[in-house]
Amino acid sequence: MxxxxxxxxxxxxxxxxxxxxxxxxxxxxxxxxxxxxxxxxxxxxxxxxxxxxxxxxxxxxxxxxxxxxxxxxxxxxxxxxxxxxxxxxxxxxxxxxxxxxxxxxxxxxxxxxxxxxxxxxxxxxxxxxxxxxxxxxxxxxxxxxxxxxxxxxxxxxxxxxxxxxxxxxxxxxxxxxxxxxFTVYGPRMRPNMAISNFVSRCVNGKPLVIYGDGKQTRDFTYxxxxxxxxxxxxxxxxxxxxxxxxGSSDNISIRELAEYVVSETDTDVDIIHEDARDGDSRHTHADISKAEQLIGYDPEYGIRQGVQEFINWYMDNQNWYEPLIATSS
Structure with a gap:
């Protein structure tokens, strides 16, 4: 061992x-x-x-x-x-x-x-x-x-x-x-990350908060x-x-992500915008060809598939975060 x-x-x-x-x-x-x-x-x-x-x-x-x-x-x-x-x-x-x-x-x-x-x-x-x-x-x-x-x-x-x-x-x-x-997400992720925050707020009937214009993009990795x-x-x-x-070699805007989570959770909540925060990159997107070549890395999950997996996990494990309800994205 x-x-x-x-x-x-x-x-x-x-x-x-x-x-x-x-x-x-x-x-x-x-x-x-x-x-x-x-x-x-x-x-x-x-x-x-x-x-x-x-x-x-x-x-x-x-x-x-x-x-x-x-x-x-x-x-x-x-x-x-x-x-x-x-x-x-x-x-x-x-x-x-x-x-x-x-x-x-x-x-x-x-x-x-x-x-x-x-x-x-x-x-x-x-x-x-x-x-x-x-x-x-x-x-x-x-x-x-x-x-x-x-x-x-x-x-x-x-x-x-x-x-x-x-x-x-x-x-x-x-x-x-x-x-x-590149921005990791999935079951047991921190409650203050964008995806876990969005899902939690949808399930609890709270508006989704985006900092900035929502056009910033992320390469989310499952x-x-x-x-x-x-x-x-x-x-x-x-x-x-x-x-x-x-990374996943896939990316999505934060506004699109929020809209996708609202759709997939079948909820009716608002999406609101607040001022952008210091320190955040505007865009991320990974070229993973080197990892593919050297270690055979081949990501299985695109962003929409991965978010659906997380939503399914969250619905089965809502007590994981309770009574925590994230208040920022």
């Missing part, structure tokens, strides 16, 4: 990845600081869902990647073969108000992990990066050679973390890979496609030092 460390493993992406690793027979160390960025009951449910698979294969460690002593002890006490670094201080908009905290959590945290990984002969280190590193598009879809001009402190911390991963690959031959996620991309790297050779876009 392999031992895999998943940082941020109680979160949306980390817990889905942990479930899949357990299904495939791995022993998983879940490191999470249980940051109350959103209701902690959701993270506890995520962990419980993972442990339902096999409590013997899931070990939960409550702590932060910024705790250097803790990280050192985790690596000393376990023979970790693969690291999936999903943990980060989340939120593009909040990072504009508190850049120092984002720098400490996201950059200092990954440096602690990289140091212990290279000292302990970790086979593969996968870093969850973000399309926010691109910023204002010079052209679309973004390929990995597109200029990096992040428009938020969050995006800057992700780009800095990528550079550190590349450096450790070059200096120490640590097999690092950066995966640039969670199972994200998990698939990560799993392809578990035993993949020859991709050390690479950076890969992980």
């Amino acid at each position: 392999e031992t895999v460390l998943v940082t941020g493993g109680a979160g949306f992406i980390g817990s889905n990845l942990t479930e899949k690793l357990v299904d495939d027979g791995a022993n998983v160390l879940v490191l999470d600081n249980f940051d109350p960025y959103y209701d902690l009951s959701l993270k506890r449910k995520n962990i419980a869902k993972c442990q339902e698979k096999s409590s013997d294969q899931v070990t939960v460690i409550n702590g932060s990647t910024t705790d250097k002593t803790l990280i050192s002890n985790v690596f000393d006490n376990h023979q970790i073969e693969v690291v999936y670094h999903q943990a980060a201080k989340a939120g593009v908009r909040p990072s504009v108000d508190n850049p120092v905290q984002y720098e400490r959590n996201n950059v200092e945290g990954i440096l602690n992990l990289l140091e212990e990984s290279r000292k302990n002969d970790v086979q593969t280190f996968v870093h969850a990066s973000s399309s926010s590193v691109y910023g204002i598009p010079h052209y679309l879809p973004y390929d990995e050679q597109h200029p990096n001009e992040p428009q938020s402190p969050y995006g800057i911390t992700k780009l800095t973390s990528e550079h550190y991963c590349n450096l450790y690959n070059e200096l120490y031959q640590l097999n690092t890979v950066n995966l640039r996620y 969670i199972q496609d994200i998990v698939d991309a990560n799993m392809r790297l578990l035993h993949q050779e020859g991709v050390g030092g690479e950076t890969l876009n992980i």
Whole structure:
């Protein structure tokens, strides 16, 4: 049995990845600081869902990647073969108000992990990066050679973390890979994300709120496609030092998305607009040809199919978020 460390493993992406690793027979160390960025009951449910698979294969460690002593002890006490670094201080908009905290959590945290990984002969280190590193598009879809001009402190911390991963690959031959996620959604997603917020508000008869004119577009990526991309790297050779876009290659405007959710939930609610918020990219759209070529990545879900899957899940699991009703998009 392999031992895999998943940082941020109680979160949306980390817990889905942990479930899949357990299904495939791995022993998983879940490191999470249980940051109350959103209701902690959701993270506890995520962990419980993972442990339902096999409590013997899931070990939960409550702590932060910024705790250097803790990280050192985790690596000393376990023979970790693969690291999936999903943990980060989340939120593009909040990072504009508190850049120092984002720098400490996201950059200092990954440096602690990289140091212990290279000292302990970790086979593969996968870093969850973000399309926010691109910023204002010079052209679309973004390929990995597109200029990096992040428009938020969050995006800057992700780009800095990528550079550190590349450096450790070059200096120490640590097999690092950066995966640039494009707006991930699906079952158990955070309640304050656009899709979960729209669905929740429709079901509860509240108007949908769009910030800006609604013409901004997103390449939304379904969670199972994200998990698939990560799993392809578990035993993949020859991709050390690479950076890969992980998107759906599909995109949709926020206004179209809102209208689609209203239609598919068969509800009669208003769609209203409020002022745009700082830090958001105007458009995102992924060129995934590099990931297709190097790791055989082949996303299964387009945005409409994925949203329908999420709506179906939500209708069967409304108590997952209750009594939480998101109030912003």
